[in-house]
Every structure is written in structure tokens, then in C-alpha cells.
Amino acid sequence: MKDEHMLQDPQQNKSGVTRRSFLKAATGTAAGIGISQVFNPALIQALETGLERHPVLWIQGQGCTGCSVSLLNSVEPSIADVLLKVISLQFHPTVMASEGETALENLYGIAKAYKGRFSLAIEGAIPTAADGKYCILGEMGHKELSMVDVVKELAPMAGSVLAVGTCAAYGGIPAAEGNVTGATGVVDFFKDNTIKTPVVNIPGCPPHPDWIVGSIAHLLTKGIPELDYDGRPTLFFGENIHENCPRLEALDEGIMSQTLSDPKGCRMDIGCKGPNTYADCFKRKWNGGMNWCVDNSVCIGCVEPGFPDSASPFYEPA
């Protein structure tokens, strides 16, 4: 099975940089990678068993690239290790060297060669109105390809689909009230087009890098992770923010934050959506454990299916 996932990777190249010397420059080895605070063991195992690189095709619809940028912030393992040791990122518009038809031919070529065995990562919503014209991914063989076209063609060929970010998972901001583009999340789009490929929703605006990397690692080592009613891995989205909030004690004592810059107290009176939000931000924290939304101001519920409309207005009182 491992071999099936392996892509050809010539060691030598014209510029003289071998994959080995490139890897040497990357910090740490698989065995030496440390474990961050509450990281899931699946990833560590994946790295330690020397998993062959799994082909991933990453396409972008109506998004902001924030999910990709968040993925770059992965700490354990670093993004260099993710790219060079865990996955073979064969298509990613923001990162890959290639462009134009060369890039699209590779996208379709890999999908055909690894049919049923690659993962399709979808970032951004899928605009279904106006014949898909609100999002064009490129042009191949004199034919314009919309996000709708590409998802319809590639998703049934994929072994699994990762809906990365709230836009891909549930529609997110492009699907908010007032939109005219027919923006749709992956699961709804699959229902409308009878696509049966299993989907893992990794919501968040953006998702935490650990949620993305951890979901991929789980997929590669143990298959599709356990999902909640909204299609999210319970591993990361199983706990309520408010019920686990370090500030819950303040609420019990009746200490409520008075303004957005009040360092003390429970944030409920100033608009915090923690009570309606399920994610492990309260213990994982963001950007290498530097901070998180509730300590900074309020949670706006960005991992929830109704975001942003269900969380709006974000601040209280009026």
C-alpha cells in the first residue's frame, strides 16, 4: 500500500540540489520531531513509520488563501517536513512552481494516475450561480475550467476530499446573506451532484494548522477520522469552547469583561460566541501557542456551519 502512494522522485536534478540535501537543510528528522502540547499521536506515528508521500491536489475556489497561509504556520511538524516527507503536493496554485496549462495538465494527469488514491483538498467555496463563471481556475485545451467543472470532474476520482476552511466546509463568508454567487460548501455540492467521495470537513476561518495536518495524518494512518454531525473530526472539534474556557471560573465569580480591552473576566457580555462553538482553541492556542481569540477579545464562532450570519453581530452590546 505504501508503494502505491509513492510518487517518482528523481534524486538528481539539473541545478544540483538533491532531495536529500534539501531535506538535510530542513530542520529535524522524522524520528526527532518533538511533540507539541496536545498534538494527536497519529501524526507522530505517521512520521515515525516513514510513510511514503501521499499525493495531494489542492484547489482553490472562493477563498482568501488564508487556510493555505495558516497551514504554512504548522509548528510540529514544520511545513517543510509536511511538504517533503508527508505529502506530495502536486497541485497548489499559491505554492507550485508551474503555471498555466502545464500546471493543469499535471493536475489532471496525477488525478488519473492515482485515481482513488489521492486526496483532493478544497479551499474556498464553490460558486454555482452564472454557470460557474464567478470562479475560473484556468484554461486547458482551449476550454475554460470553472471551480464547478473541476470539482465535478476530480472529486469522484479522489480517494478522499478535505474541505479545508469554513468556506469549503459550509460556504462561509462567500455564502453569507447578500451573496449573489450561489456559493456552496463541499458537502452540499456533493449532494446536489451525487458525488459519493468521503469528505472530512476542517472548518475554521482559517483552520488551525494542526487541524489540517492532523486530519491528513489520521487519514493516512487510520483512515477517515471520527466525524461529528457537521462532518468535522471530533478529535479537534469535539469540545465546547465556553465549557472548557480558562475564563469559566471568572464567570462563576461574576467577573465579566467590561470592554474589549479588559484583560479580566468572561467575555460573554461583549459578544463572545464560545458557548455556541466547538473547537479545541482553548487548549491548543494559536501560532505556536502565542495567544487565542478569547484572551485577545472574543470568539466569533468561525468553525461553525452558520458562520458568519449565525455569529453576527460579533460584538455586544449594540
Add this chain to the structure above:
Amino acid sequence: MAGCKPQAEMAGSKKTVKVSIDPVTRIEGHLKAEVEVKNGVVTDAHLSGGMYRGFEQILRGRDPRDAIQITQRICGVCPTAHATASALALDDAFGVELTDNGRIARNLILGANFLQSHILHFYHLAALDYVNGPETAPFIPRYENNDVRLPKELNDVGVSQYLEALEIRKVLHEMVALLGGKMPHVQGIVVGGATEIPTREALNAYAERFKKVKKFIQEKYVPLIYTLAGPYGDLLKTGVGCKNLVSWGVFELDAAGTTLLKPGVYTDGKDYKVDPAMIKEYVKYSWFEDSTTGLNPTEGMTKPDAYKPDAYSFIKAPRYNGKPHEGGPLARMWATNPELSKTGQNALGVKNLRDIGDACFSILGRHVARAEETALVANAVEEWLAAAQPGKETFVPAQIPKNAEGLGMTEAPRGALLHYIDIKDSVISNYQITSATIWNANPRDDMGQRGPIEEALVGVPVPDTASPVNVGRVIRAFDP
């Protein structure tokens, strides 16, 4: 045409060949470039923005304060710039004055992400136009004749800095998060200032990380840019563009609004003060209703028309005083005209940015301006760190006005950024955004003038139409 292989023509062909690159990659967003090549040189160019979400429509009817969160989601590379523009527009509409510490906290959040964005842009978006990565995805496939000219030793340096820059930009996001809550998409910028009063501990953590960043900028990024001028010297002479520039200025240094990077307009070789009334957005060649053309953002309307014939982009065409203008590091540095870094002064033998002259208006000139700006902002971050006062208030509460207008003009790393808000009955009745990419990557206007990147593509050498490397180099130098 799609792709370029079948019609590949070598230099010297008298025939005009159409070359299309779709998608243009290593940028934020969806872009197509179509150029006409004759005798190995680009003779015309069309740039199409291929994605529309409709932020301006989605914002209507919402609580004005939500705009700062929602508009950040326009761009995951520069959300702090949209947060800043939106907050400035709301500060204006709410009539609130920031505390000194609030202003400094915003600068520290925005500043760290400015540096992050520039480093990400050069190393992870643009560098593969000049350096070959290893022979593995995502660094292959690439053009067969990709014109990478570095000797092995220098190419190795580039690859190793690519990796190091991944770490440095991550550290910069940690710095943003220390005061902004998390990144991408910060919680910390709000109307009335910033939410997190800096503690001594947070400032120390920020300063500790910053040391590493500054060293990288001074010792790696800036020198590498000047090193590229050796093997790629011809790229200082091509990609000229419209030679008109706009900068709204950014990083407020005092309550009066003096900024580190200066506002200024440069049109047909003359300098002018910024007058927002001179901005008009045209849509003749954009997929928006013709009835909405020629409007100033304060009266702007956004009505998509995805089937409009002859239109070729979802990007409107903003013009200043009726002419296309380029935004970005070059525009800001031209307006500011600071002394170059010691590395730059030694490499070029000149003192200030404008002394570089016409070479600024080129593919490599834009990379030089960006690298120099990175060094300049890094120096300022150090001053803001020293000026930030632990424990001092950063936030001034303010009521939502029943009816008010607000204008926020600032700079995203990639260029001039304007947000306009109109509040009626305490909710948003109109919201208009004229972003950096809209200034640079726009299509023709109603008068038929090309957009700045389109114009910069004209005259660029494309000796091998199967590998139109210089087209991507021009586009990415603008960081659209």
C-alpha cells in the same frame, strides 16, 4: 488560446502569437494573462481577474463593527491591512480618537505582517522565477526553458533561504498573534484602537522573535536581491509600466496622522498631494453593470454582470485623475524617497531611492523597492517596540452612530488600500473597497487605457513562447 505548446514560436517570428497563462500561479487569487508576442517581444496584454465573492454586497445591513472581521477575509496574506483600512474608516465614522498606545499596538500588528507578507512574497511566490527548487513536487513541473541563470552555489543559497524564510515568516505571525490574538485574521484590531493592552511579557516575546527576523532581513533578504541584479541585470530594464504611482501612506507616527511611508501621487513625472476625489472606478471591460462606471468609491456601486460581452475581468479599473497608477512598495518608496540600506548604497553607488532613477520601473526594481521597504519597516518596528507602554490603554469605546460616513486610506503590502463605509440607521448601507490588486491588476478602462500590469507587460522579451517566463516575472513583481 489555451497553453502555448502547440503554437510555440522562437524569437524572430514575424507572426503575432497569442500566449495565455491561466492560471497565473504563486499569487493570491485567480488571474489569467494573455499576451501577444511578435518578434520575441510582448506587443499587447490582457489581464483577467477570474473570481468574484461579493464582499460589498454581503456587508450591507450588518453591524458596522463586523466589517473589520469580514473584510479581513478578502486576503489571507494581508488581512491586517484590510483590518486597518476598515478600522480607520470606522474610527472616522464613529468619531473616535485613538490613544498613543492603541496606535502603536496597531502598528506592531500591521508592521509584523507587512514584513511577513514581503518575505513570503519574495521567497515563496516570486523566487522560483529565479531559483530552481529541488526536483520534486511542488517545485516540478516547470517550464522546460525557465531561464534560471544562477550558478549552483548561488542557487543552493536561494533554496536554503527559501526554507529559512518559511520559519521567519512563521515567527512573524507569532509576533502578530501576540497582540492580534491569532493569524491569519486578527481579533486585535477594532474601531477605537486595539483590544490587547500589551504586557511587558508580550512585548519581550515580540522583541525576542524580532531579533531573528531583523537579522534575516539585513543579512539574507536584502543582499540576495542585490545579488540577483548580477545574473539578471537585464530585468532592471524591462517591465516599465505606466510610471504613475499612488501611495496613501501607512504607519501613523502621531495623532496628526504623519506616516512612516508617505502618501503621494506621481503622475507623468510630477508629484502631487493625494486627493481622494480624484479616484474613479471604471467598468467598461469588467463584469459589472455599465451604469456603475466612473464613480468615486464614496458613491460606488457593485453590481456584477457575469455575462457582459467584451468584458474580461472581475476587477474594476480604478483611475486617479483619469490615468492608470501603480501601487505597492515602489509607489510608497518613491513617495518617501528614503536613504537606501548600506547594502543598497554600496551595491548601486547611490544614496536615496529616487537616485536609482528609471531602473526602479522594472521587474527587478520593484523587488529592490520591496526589499528596501522591508528593511525600513523593520527599523520602525524597533522604535514602536521601544515606544509601546506596558499596561497603558489601547482601546477607546465608542457608540455606533445612527448615520455617518467614514473613509479609511492605508497601504497593504501590495499597494494602496481604501475602505469607505456609509452607515444609515446604525447599520452598513454601503461599503466600498478599492484594494491594492485592483490598482495594479485591472483591465482596460472606458478610455481604452491598459491597467498598470498590462502596460508593464508590453515590451517585455519572450524569446520562447513555450516558456513565457518573463510574463510571470512581471506580474509577480507587483505581488498581485
